[in-house]
Amino acid sequence: MQNKGxxxxxxxxxxxxxxxxxxxxxxxxxxxxILQILISFFTGRSLPQEVDPIFWGLVTGIRLPRVLxxxxxxxxxxxxxxxxxSVLKNPLASSYGLGVSSGAGLGAAIVIIAGIxxxxxxxxxxPLAGTAVGFTAVVLAMAFAHRIDRSLSDHxxxxxxxxxxxxxxxxxxxxxxxxxxxxxxxxLWQLGTFSGRDWSSIAILSIVVLLCMLLxxxxxxxxxxxxxGEEQALTMGVNLKKEKWLLIAATSFLTGSAVSFxxxxxxxxxxxPHVVRKFFGSSHKWxxxxxxxxxxxxxxxxxxxxxxxxxxxxIPTGSITALIGAPFFLYLFLRSRKKHx
Numbered sequence: 156m157q158n159k160g161x162x163x164x165x166x167x168x169x170x171x172x173x174x175x176x177x178x179x180x181x182x183x184x185x186x187x188x189i190l191q192i193l194i195s196f197f198t199g200r201s202l203p204q205e206v207d208p209i210f211w212g213l214v215t216g217i218r219l220p221r222v223l224x225x226x227x228x229x230x231x232x233x234x235x236x237x238x239x240x241s242v243l244k245n246p247l248a249s250s251y252g253l254g255v256s257s258g259a260g261l262g263a264a265i266v267i268i269a270g271i272x273x274x275x276x277x278x279x280x281x282p283l284a285g286t287a288v289g290f291t292a293v294v295l296a297m298a299f300a301h302r303i304d305r306s307l308s309d310h311x312x313x314x315x316x317x318x319x320x321x322x323x324x325x326x327x328x329x330x331x332x333x334x335x336x337x338x339x340x341x342x343l344w345q346l347g348t349f350s351g352r353d354w355s356s357i358a359i360l361s362i363v364v365l366l367c368m369l370l371x372x373x374x375x376x377x378x379x380x381x382x383x384g385e386e387q388a389l390t391m392g393v394n395l396k397k398e399k400w401l402l403i404a405a406t407s408f409l410t411g412s413a414v415s416f417x418x419x420x421x422x423x424x425x426x427x428p429h430v431v432r433k434f435f436g437s438s439h440k441w442x443x444x445x446x447x448x449x450x451x452x453x454x455x456x457x458x459x460x461x462x463x464x465x466x467x468x469x470i471p472t473g474s475i476t477a478l479i480g481a482p483f484f485l486y487l488f489l490r491s492r493k494k495h496x
Contacts, residue, residue: 158441161434165448169226172452176222176459177214181466184210193219224352224416225458225472226451227360229423231413233450234364235406236424237431237443238371241378242402243313246487249424250410253316253403254292256421257323259414262288264327264341268334282356285415286408292319293407297400312399346471347420349458356416367409368447374402375439382437420473422480423450423457429487 178184188206192214195202202211235250242248250256262285265271271280293316300315331341371378377398381388388395410424427450428442435441454472457479461470 158435162441162445162448165445165452169448169452172455172459173222173226176225176455177218179459179463180213180218182209182213184214189214220352220354220357221349221458222455223357224360225349225454227357227364228349228413228417228420229427229454230447230451231360231364231367231409232420232424232454233427233446234368234371234443235410235413236450237428237439237446238378238402238406239424240428241382241439242399242406244382245313246429247425247484248313249421250293250403250406251419251421251424252313252320253296253407254319254323255289255407255410256414256419257289257320257327258292259285259289259411260341260345260419261292261323261327261330262286263344263415264330264337267340267344268330268337282359282412282415286411289411289414290404290408292323293403293411295319297403312403343471344418345473347418347473347476348469348471349417350469352416360412360416363409363412364447367405368443370405371402371443372440374398375443378402378439379437418471418473420454420476422476422484423454425487426450426476426480426483427453429483 174186174189177189178186188210191203191206192211194200195211196215196219202208236248239248239250239252240246263281265288266281266284271284296315296319297312299319300311303315304311327341327345331338377388377393380391380393381395381398414420427446431442431446431449435445454476457475458472461472461475464470
C-alpha cells in the first residue's frame with residue numbers, strides 16, 4: 156500500500172481516537188450526538204432538540220478541551236522526538252534527554268512554591284515560566300557542549316544534555332521535598348495531566364505546534380541528509396552546526412511548551428517516530444506529519460485509559476505512557492545492541 160493510503164488510514168484512526176476520547180467517560184455520549192454538538196459548536200448553528208443539553212456542556216466545557224490538549228501535546232512531543240532522533244542519529248534520543256522537561260518542571264515548581272502572582276498573564280504564567288526555563292536549560296547544555304567540542308558531535312550533545320537534566324532534576328526534587336505543602340502539586344505536574352485545560356491554552360499550543368511543524372517541514376531535505384551521517388551531510392553542503400542549533404532550539408521550545416501546559420509525559424516522543432518509520436519509511440516529508448498524527452491519537456487513547464480504567468480514580472497519563480514506553484525502550488535498546496554488538 157502506498158503512503159497516501161496509509162495516511163488516510165492513520166487519519167481515520169486519529170479521528171476515531173478523538174471520538175472515543177470525547178464519548179467515553181462516566182457518562183457515555185453517542186457518536187451521532189458528538190458530531191451534532193461539534194457542528195453546532197464550531198459553526199454557531201442551534202443544537203438539535205433530540206440532543207441532550209447536558210451533553211453540550213459536558214463536551215464543550217470538559218471533554219473536548221481535554222481531548223484536544225492531549226492530541227496537541229502528543230503531536231508536539233512526537234514531532235520533537237522525530238527531529239531529535241534524526242539530528243543526533245540515535246534511536247533512543249529525545250528532547251527530554253537535553254533537559255527540556257526537567258527545566259520546564261523546575262520553572263513551574265519555582266512559580267508554584269514562590270507564589271508569584273499571575274497578574275495580567277493569568278493562567279499563562281506557569282506555562283511561560285516552564286517554557287522559558289526549559290529553553291534556557293537546552294541553550295546552556297548546547298553552549299557547554301560547544302565549549303568542550305566545537306564540532307558539536309552527537310555524543311557530546313547527548314552527554315551534556317544528560318548532565319544538565321540530572322542536575323535540574325536534583326534541584327526540582329530538593330524543592331519538592333523541602334516544601335511539603337507543594338509536594339503533591341509538583342508530583343502531579345511531573346506525572347502529567349490534561350484535566351482543567353482551557354481554550355486559551357489550546358489556542359497557544361496550537362500556534363506553537365503549527366509554526367514549529369512548518370519550520371521542520373522546510374528543513375525536511377536537510378534532515379534526510381543528516382540521517383546518513385555527518386561526513387555525508389558536510390559533503391552535500393549542509394551546515395551542520397547551524398542546522399543542529401536551529402532544529403534543537405525549535406524542538407526544545409516545542410517540547411517545553413507542551414510540558415509547561417500538561418506536565419512531564421515521557422516516551423511518546425520515543426514510540427511515535429519508530430512506529431511511523433516502520434510503515435512510512437525514512438523520508439521526513441512523511442515521517443514528520445504522520446508522527447504528529449500518530450502521537451496525538453496515541454496520547455488521547457492513553458489519557459482515556461488513565462481516566463476510565465479505575466474510574467472514578469484517575470491514573471496520570473505519564474504513568475500510562477511509561478508503562479507502555481519502558482518495555483518499548485528496552486526493546487529498542489536490545490535491538491540496537493544486536494545490530495552493533
